[in-house]
Amino acid sequence: MIYTVTLNPAIDRLIQTSGLLMKKKTNRVKTVEYDLGGKGLHVSHVLSKFGIENIALGFIGSENQQQMEKILQAKQVTHQLIVEKNASTRECIVLIDEESQGSTMVTDSGFQISRANHKKLISQLQRLLRKEDMLVLAGSLPPNYSLERLKEIIDVGKMAGSFIACDLSGDALRLAVEMQVDFIKPNQFELEELLTPGIDSIKNRLLALNKSIPYVAASMGKEGSYIVHAGEVYRVVPPKVKEVNDTGAGDVFVGSFLAQLAQKANLETAIAYATVCSASKVTKRNCTDFDLNQAEQMLPMIEIKKMEVNPDAIS
Ligand code: ATP
Ligand code: MG
Numbered sequence: 001m002i003y004t005v006t007l008n009p010a011i012d013r014l015i016q017t018s019g020l021l022m023k024k025k026t027n028r029v030k031t032v033e034y035d036l037g038g039k040g041l042h043v044s045h046v047l048s049k050f051g052i053e054n055i056a057l058g059f060i061g062s063e064n065q066q067q068m069e070k071i072l073q074a075k076q077v078t079h080q081l082i083v084e085k086n087a088s089t090r091e092c093i094v095l096i097d098e099e100s101q102g103s104t105m106v107t108d109s110g111f112q113i114s115r116a117n118h119k120k121l122i123s124q125l126q127r128l129l130r131k132e133d134m135l136v137l138a139g140s141l142p143p144n145y146s147l148e149r150l151k152e153i154i155d156v157g158k159m160a161g162s163f164i165a166c167d168l169s170g171d172a173l174r175l176a177v178e179m180q181v182d183f184i185k186p187n188q189f190e191l192e193e194l195l196t197p198g199i200d201s202i203k204n205r206l207l208a209l210n211k212s213i214p215y216v217a218a219s220m221g222k223e224g225s226y227i228v229h230a231g232e233v234y235r236v237v238p239p240k241v242k243e244v245n246d247t248g249a250g251d252v253f254v255g256s257f258l259a260q261l262a263q264k265a266n267l268e269t270a271i272a273y274a275t276v277c278s279a280s281k282v283t284k285r286n287c288t289d290f291d292l293n294q295a296e297q298m299l300p301m302i303e304i305k306k307m308e309v310n311p312d313a314i315s
């Protein structure tokens, strides 16, 4: 079973404005759409789209629970989310304009998780996780959710011997690296925060990370990605597509990659599906949609090149 954990869920409110979105001007709303928010939930949606059984864990607020439940159902997300009383699942406002010049996000910080509910999550994970399972931790931490709590979650996964995949940032990502999880996917900014500045090439620094983390995926938006596994570095160039909204591309990348690993596909297939599905995602208006048919047609358009590795150069 694959369990995704979303500690700080969200409802995405996608607002498309008429014409070009501008400051110091009244921007008229053209369309409004509500969608699933929260990175773990996004990954669950992708897994379900690939027909892979998964259960979304984490928290939701009681105040707008019904609205969230409706979205979860529409997105085929099976869940056992813990309800935090007197709290509202936050809204992430995603602004895009008719000209489709990329998206802008405005996000709430979310609600606090009570001690009792954190304990409930830990017990739930202890009860559910098995060696053959995958645990996916993705997204930001709720306000005042300590790294110690995150460490407890990762510890449960470690104790069970499950495969632990993390799409985290900042200190949380640093902790996941220290704890030697099985998969990380920093984007360009997350990678800059993670790697100590130095003269060594990005390739060598990713290889150094791969010594303790079996799968390192560094995503670079439209520039593609570097995937490092078993001491090999793959430079991946995505297809050229018309970008409408790139928010959520990383989540589709992670979900598609893990879906392939779960189906025992080989590494190159996992890389290929992650690349074409995330490329399909950026052509869509909302943050979760991608089209598997469109993605598969783009398979011949991508480039996956093994880079030369000099073992002596690895720091
Ligand atoms: P998220 O908003 O989900 O957190 P991210 O910032 O973590 O996204 P990115 O690095 O932006 O992730 O994108 C993930 C992957 O999606 C890239 O490695 C690439 O393969 C694909 N991708 C992103 N933008 C484009 C684009 N404009 N064209 C083609 N592929 C893209
Ligand atoms: Mg990005």
Ligand code: MG
Residues within 6 Å of the ligand: 167, 187, 250, 251
């Ligand atoms: Mg991301």
